[in-house]
Amino acid sequence: MSNIIFFYKECGRRVNKEWQEEQARVKDIQTVIDQKFIQLQENMGGVKEGVIELRKTFWEDVTVNLDEPDDVIETFTSIKQQAELLAERERTHGQSYKQLRQLDRLKNSPYFGRIDFHEDGEKAADQIYIGIASLMDEDDEQFLIYDWRAPISSLYYDYSPGRASYQTPSGMIEGKMELKRQFIIKNGQLKGMFDTGVTIGDSLLQEVLGGNASTQMKSIVATIQREQNQIIRNDRSKYLIVQGVAGSGKTSAALQRVAYLLYRYRNTLSSNNIMLFSPNPLFNSYVATVLPELGEDNMEQTTYQQYLITRLGKEFNVEDPFSQMEYTLTAMDEQGYETRMMAIRYKASLEFKEQIDQYVTYLSEQGLIFKNILFRGRKIFSAEDIAKIFYSLDRSISIPNRMKITSEQLLKMMAKQERQERTKDWVLEEAELLDKDDYLEVYRRVQKEQEQSEETFDDAEREQRILAKMIVNKHFKPIRQAVKRFKFLNMKAVYRQLFQLKESFLWPEGWGEICTATIGQLQANALFYEDATPYLYLQDQLEGRKSNTLIRHLFIDEAQDYSPFQFEFLKQLFPHCKMTILGDVNQAIYAHTINAPTILGTDLEGTEKIVLTRSYRSTKQIVDFTKGIISGGEMIEPFNREGEKPVLKEVADIHSLHANIEACIGRMKAKGHETIAVICKTMAESQEAYDSLNKKLNIRLMDKNTNSYEKGIVILPAYLAKGIEFDAVIIYNASKQQYGREYERKLFYTACTRAMHELHLFSIGEKTTFIEE
Numbered sequence: 177m178s179n180i181i182f183f184y185k186e187c188g189r190r191v192n193k194e195w196q197e198e199q200a201r202v203k204d205i206q207t208v209i210d211q212k213f214i215q216l217q218e219n220m221g222g223v224k225e226g227v228i229e230l231r232k233t234f235w236e237d238v239t240v241n242l243d244e245p246d247d248v249i250e251t252f253t254s255i256k257q258q259a260e261l262l263a264e265r266e267r268t269h270g271q272s273y274k275q276l277r278q279l280d281r282l283k284n285s286p287y288f289g290r291i292d293f294h295e296d297g298e299k300a301a302d303q304i305y306i307g308i309a310s311l312m313d314e315d316d317e318q319f320l321i322y323d324w325r326a327p328i329s330s331l332y333y334d335y336s337p338g339r340a341s342y343q344t345p346s347g348m349i350e351g352k353m354e355l356k357r358q359f360i361i362k363n364g365q366l367k368g369m370f371d372t373g374v375t376i377g378d379s380l381l382q383e384v385l386g387g388n389a390s391t392q393m394k395s396i397v398a399t400i401q402r403e404q405n406q407i408i409r410n411d412r413s414k415y416l417i418v419q420g421v422a423g424s425g426k427t428s429a430a431l432q433r434v435a436y437l438l439y440r441y442r443n444t445l446s447s448n449n450i451m452l453f454s455p456n457p458l459f460n461s462y463v464a465t466v467l468p469e470l471g472e473d474n475m476e477q478t479t480y481q482q483y484l485i486t487r488l489g490k491e492f493n494v495e496d497p498f499s500q501m502e503y504t505l506t507a508m509d510e511q512g513y514e515t516r517m518m519a520i521r522y523k524a525s526l527e528f529k530e531q532i533d534q535y536v537t538y539l540s541e542q543g544l545i546f547k548n549i550l551f552r553g554r555k556i557f558s559a560e561d562i563a564k565i566f567y568s569l570d571r572s573i574s575i576p577n578r579m580k581i582t583s584e585q586l587l588k589m590m591a592k593q594e595r596q597e598r599t600k601d602w603v604l605e606e607a608e609l610l611d612k613d614d615y616l617e618v619y620r621r622v623q624k625e626q627e628q629s630e631e632t633f634d635d636a637e638r639e640q641r642i643l644a645k646m647i648v649n650k651h652f653k654p655i656r657q658a659v660k661r662f663k664f665l666n667m668k669a670v671y672r673q674l675f676q677l678k679e680s681f682l683w684p685e686g687w688g689e690i691c692t693a694t695i696g697q698l699q700a701n702a703l704f705y706e707d708a709t710p711y712l713y714l715q716d717q718l719e720g721r722k723s724n725t726l727i728r729h730l731f732i733d734e735a736q737d738y739s740p741f742q743f744e745f746l747k748q749l750f751p752h753c754k755m756t757i758l759g760d761v762n763q764a765i766y767a768h769t770i771n772a773p774t775i776l777g778t779d780l781e782g783t784e785k786i787v788l789t790r791s792y793r794s795t796k797q798i799v800d801f802t803k804g805i806i807s808g809g810e811m812i813e814p815f816n817r818e819g820e821k822p823v824l825k826e827v828a829d830i831h832s833l834h835a836n837i838e839a840c841i842g843r844m845k846a847k848g849h850e851t852i853a854v855i856c857k858t859m860a861e862s863q864e865a866y867d868s869l870n871k872k873l874n875i876r877l878m879d880k881n882t883n884s885y886e887k888g889i890v891i892l893p894a895y896l897a898k899g900i901e902f903d904a905v906i907i908y909n910a911s912k913q914q915y916g917r918e919y920e921r922k923l924f925y926t927a928c929t930r931a932m933h934e935l936h937l938f939s940i941g942e943k944t945t946f947i948e949e
């Protein structure tokens with residue numbers, strides 16, 4: 177940073193004067209912020225007291241009168257008005273609190289950029305200062321700072337001085353950019369400033385990227401690159417697909433895009449309308465601070481596995497993708513391995529989806545399997561009865577609608593059975609065991625009936641009748657609910673049957689073995705990861721789609737890991753959503769991606785594609801090394817940041833490996849690297865490495881349940897390091913034996929591209945052939 181200050185102070189009187197003017201402006205802005213802060217606090221005090229007072233006196237201003245129906249309505253209206261008033265005050269208070277936090281952030285670093293833009297037809301250029309939020313002057317008339325997401329701010333990211341234009345809701349504005357300046361302001365002090373050319377502050381980017389890796393992702397608003405800005409501000413496409421090389425800023429751009437959308441559509445879109453699907457829980461927490469840092473609430477975050485568990489977790493032991501990955505990487509010698517690999521690939525494909533669609537057509541005519549409905553252990557409807565109802569309905573009605581009609585008919589018939597049940601002996605017996613609360617309830621109902629009915633009944637008889645009704649109703653309730661939720665469909669058996677049908681389906685080679693393995697698994701109430709999506713897809717075709725309409729924008733990060741089948745399923749789940757899909761084909765590490773299309777190749781209507789080829793994470797030396805691992809790596813351009821060349825060392829055995837790694841870690845620490853990762857191929861290898869290295873080093877083992885990490889030394893398998901980065905990376909054993917199959921090439925690439933400043937590779941014996949000479 178000192179270079180930049182030095183540069184400016186040494187550049188003569190003119191520059192010095194400008195420096196002073198800018199420093200003075202920073203001071204002036206601070207004064208305005210202080211005034212606004214005080215004013216807002218005063219207002220807030222009033223609002224806060226108002227809220228407390230209103231909560232206290234809530235019932236005093238409400239007239240409660242329940243005598244006549246009209247009075248009840250009036251009371252209800254009065255409570256509603258009071259509640260609305262309170263909610264409004266609470267909202268105002270919440271907003272003011274948010275503004276206070278925003279001012280606090282601005283005070284430290286009010287802006288990072290300035291452009292002087294001379295709009296065509298205007299007399300002079302305007303000075304536009306750009307920061308993470310906008311700020312008006314004391315009279316709320318002029319912008320002192322423009323939000324980085326404002327239309328005019330895009331000039332800063334898209335142009336160098338010269339002719340420039342930007343889009344506004346009312347059309348294109350053209351003009352000339354006369355100056356583009358970058359600032360570094362910390363703790364309210366101007367620390368550096370320089371005028372920039374084409375790209376935004378190469379030097380500033382150097383500074384930012386040269387720093388230590390962080391355990392939480394940072395916002396990049398001050399240094400967004402032009403190509404990233406195209407992603408962030410894209411308003412048009414239904415599907416925005418970003419293929420970006422490792423470290424090209426896909427995740428960063430995605431998060432700034434969320435902030436942009438929240439700003440651009442602030443009247444219609446809020447953070448709970450946006451969802452991010454991320455690769456694992458660790459990644460979820462890694463990115464969780466970016467939006468709050470920008471003054472926005474976090475979007476909804478989930479992983480695909482979390483979704484699967486919500487829907488299937490109660491019925492099955494659902495395998496997670498990491499266990500599947502561990503299997504595909506370690507079980508090569510186990511019996512049935514090839515079959516499983518084949519199954520993983522086939523069940524991820526659109527061919528399998530088509531077979532399921534065909535199966536659904538078949539089920540429309542025959543073959544649906546139902547369950548008996550039991551009441552107190554007694555069958556009240558047999559599976560056959562239900563099948564009869566279902567298949568007696570007109571075949572032109574869709575399956576989900578027929579399910580609905582069947583459910584309604586069953587409910588009707590159940591109501592009849594329920595009435596008959598009330599006179600049975602067990603009801604009387606149970607009545608004797610009722611507790612006090614139940615009796616009170618019965619008494620209350622008896623009273624009510626008495627008031628309403630003109631006939632006179634024997635109270636005891638009335639009581640008995642109500643009691644019986646209550647008891648039977650209680651027992652029927654869960655069954656009724658289950659029927660409403662179509663639980664009478666034997667979904668597990670229907671899915672299993674798919675693997676038992678031979679005729680009229682076009683099954684792939686090896687299908688017989690796939691079927692045996694799948695059925696075995698289902699019988700143990702377990703579901704392979706590759707079965708979970710097809711299972712839910714089939715269920716939704718039969719029971720009706722469960723679509724989420726709250727989410728209006730979906731972000732899928734690490735999208736290369738999703739299968740075409742999963743993508744179809746997601747589209748069905750989020751039918752009205754716009755999607756931003758980000759990934760890197762070279763990091764497609766799951767077995768289903770072998771020789772298969774990824775969703776990054778999607779070409780649906782409304783798709784726009786952006787390719788990022790510049791890598792910002794790693795030094796030039798690391799990028800030059802990693803681009804040699806994959807085919808087509810020539811197109812990857814490193815950002816010009818120098819570092820040491822990656823080092824590979826072949827060692828004789830595991831003892832020597834550990835001794836070398838210990839020494840290497842010692843050197844890394846001495847150089848000031850704060851996050852150092854020993855990346856293994858699998859969890860099994862990570863555990864082994866940990867057990868040994870742990871004896872001498874303070875080291876943490878990360879597994880699939882880890883959801884945050886601190887600075888220090890960590891050991892983890894490559895597939896969990898996805899999306900995150902470290903100052904220094906040590907590849908535990910880059911041998912030919914470990915990384916020998918073509919399938920492991922991308923895993924190896926993913927591991928190596930996690931390094932920001934230093935990469936060290938060790939190999940027991942001969943190194944992998946993925947490393948070029």
Ligand SMILES: Nc1ncnc2c1ncn2[C@@H]1O[C@H](COP(=O)(O)OP(=O)(O)OP(=O)(O)O)[C@@H](O)[C@H]1O
Nearest residue numbers: 396399400401422423424425426427428792793899
């Ligand atoms: N414009 C930028 N300004 C500053 N830093 C940037 C910029 N773009 C990317 N970076 C930095 O580069 C690193 C990689 O970014 P990010 O993780 O978003 O890339 P990615 O494409 O998602 O990577 P991967 O696919 O390898 O997980 C991060 O440290 C990020 O802060």
